[in-house]
Amino acid sequence: MTGLGKDLLDLESLSAEQITAILDTAEPLKAISLRAIKKVPTLRGETIVNLFFEASTRTRVSFEFAEKRMSADAVNVAIGNSSVSKGETLVDTARNLEAMKIDMVVIRHQASGAARFLAERIESNVINAGDGTHEHPTQGLLDLLTLRDKWGTLKGKRVCLCGDVLHSRVARSNIHGLRKLGAEVAVCGPRSLLPNGAEEALGVTVFDRIEAAIEWADALNILRLQLERMTSGYIPSLREYNRVFGVTRERLDRAPRDLLILHPGPMNRGVEIDSDVADGPHSLILDQVTNGVAVRMAVLYLLRGGRPDLAAAGTAAGE
Amino acid sequence: MQAYCAPMTATQTILDARACERTLRRMADEIVERTAGTESLVLVGIQRRGVQLAARLASLIEEREGRPVPRGALDITLYRDDLQTVGPRPLVGATELPVDIDGKQVVIVDDVLYTGRTVRAALDELADFGRPARILLAVLIDRGGQELPIRADVIGKVVTVPAGSQVDVRVAELDGDDTVIVGPARSRGA
Structure with missing residues (x-):
């Protein structure tokens, strides 16, 4: 089963085949962004609402480009100036949007599980663009695509997620995706920023020293220190963290092999990553951004498809 | 208008490897005749088997004319008009046009011309890449049954078969041999 079903909520519930199908679809879609006319008519007439309850620049813009390059009509709803700030619930907001005949909702929310909650209550397709500390599946997918492009396959490769794993939905999506595609996964960070019993809880290797992680890994995915989610002293100081x-x-420079460097952004330069690493020869950080658009186009394409009720009536257009 | 044909019960080879070779050779000559040489000629095959056929035609033309002929590939999946009705999303292949097509004579190459909807999609996709001086259509098999006002300019063979029957073009690069087989309808995805 390589279809995606109605929603994309997480990578945990996808099979390796489904993840591979998304990456394989993203590959040819990359070229669309290089054309003079960066647009295909595939989703003409589809209306998509980007419902962002949390600040985001990169992800929101990336989704918007993806939607526009697939010819969907996209509307952005940002929390600051919507009726949610007047006390409307998530479901009411979505139902009102649905009453305006939309086809898909891309949601970012500060509460873990918000995307699933919404998906179970509305007819439109739902794409999770990050829910609390749960998952950020399209970020996980674009990281997988970026690494697969470099290596050809993820099988047997070693990827270490570094830093604030505790608050990171990106880490969770990466761990699920990487393991399903056969990579070895480790995490590295201060214990205060790892889930309790990370070895068992996440099923990964844990490094307490970054030097050990660098010696072990083929790639580091350096997570952002989420200062806005840290209400009490997780780390003594940014300087000490660095x-x-x-x-x-x-x-x-002391690594036994060339390491690929990823970072989901936005970076705290000089904290979790130094500028000469971020801008260095092994950094894939801008490839990640480019691939993000293609991966999201692939998800839009694969999700909207398949209306089994209409399938029987369709005639073969191939030949 | 399609002539009445009895329903097919068995498969039948209508072109074998040698016949394919002769047909392609004639098609190659016809293409250069129509485009008055290879100046500004670009062959673009439709994924999947059109791509191999375009490559064959291009080499045959190169052999004859002694000039390189650029060839490209077009995947029309994202331009299909039935995406809302087909079941799971079809796989997307690569579109690669090696040269700017503005002002060129572009020949679209496909294995079978049937409803014409694939060619309609290909015309739309080409328009997103530029404005050719002229677009021609070359197909190995024209099986009739067009649902759009689309006709081929260069045709390998016209085949009359009942609606629903299967016309399979096999190419050595993907299928091991060059043959064209006509057979009874078979369930999709078989």
């Missing part, structure tokens, strides 16, 4: 866990040029 001194102990920061990915620096000097540390990478």
Whole structure:
């Protein structure tokens, strides 16, 4: 089964075949962004609402480009100036939007599980663009695509997620996706920023020292220190964090092999990652951004498809 | 208008490898005749088997004319008009046009011309890449049954078969041999 069904809520519930189908579809879609006319008519007439309850630039813009390049009509609803700030519930907001005949909702929300909650209550397709500390599936997919492009396959490759794993939905999506595609996964960070009993809870190797992670890994996915989610002292200071866990040029120079460097952004330069690493020769950070648009186009394409009720009536257009 | 044909019960080979070779050779000559040489000629095959046929035609033309002929590939999936009704989403292949098509004579190459909807999609996709001086259509098999005002300019063979029957073009690069087989309808995806 390689179809995606109605919604994309997480990578945990997808099979390796489904994930591979998304990546394989994203591959030819990349070229559309290189054309003079960066647009295909595939989703003409579809209306998509980008419902963002949390600040986001990169993800929202990336989804918007993806929607426009597939010819869908996209409307952005940002929380600051919507009626949610007047006390409307999530479901009421979505039902009102649905009453205006939309086809799909892309939702980012601060509560874990918000995307599933919505998906179970509305007819439109729902894409999770990040829910609390749960998952951020399209970010996970674009990380997978970026690494697969470099290596050809993820099988047997070693990827370490570094830093604030505790608050990171990106980490969770990556762990599920990487393991399903056969990569070995580790995490590295201060214990205060890892889930309790991370080894068992996540089923991954844990490194307490960044030097050990660098020695082990083929790629580092350096997570953003989520300062806005840290209400009490998880780390003594940013300077100390950088001194102990920061990915620096000097540390990478001692690696036994060339490491690929990913970061989901936005970066805290000089904290979890130094500028000469972020801008260095092994950094894939801008490839990630480029691939994000293609992966999201692929998800839009694969989700909207398949109306089994109409399938029987369709005639073969191939030949 | 389609002539009445009895329903097919058995498969039948209508072109074998040698016949395919002769047909392609004649098609190649006809293409250059129509485009008055290889100046500004570009062959674009429709995924999947049109791509191999375009490559064959291009080499045959190169052999004859002694000039390189650019060839490209077009995947029309994202331009199909039935995406709302087909079941699971069809796989998307690569579209690769090696040269700017503005002002060129573009020959679209496909294996079978049937409803014409694939060609309609290909015309739309080409228009997103540029404005050719002229677009021609070359197909190995014209099986009739067009649902749109689309006709081929260069045809390998016209075949009259009942609606629903299957015309399979096999190419050596993908299928091991060059043959064209006509057979009874079979369930999709078989």
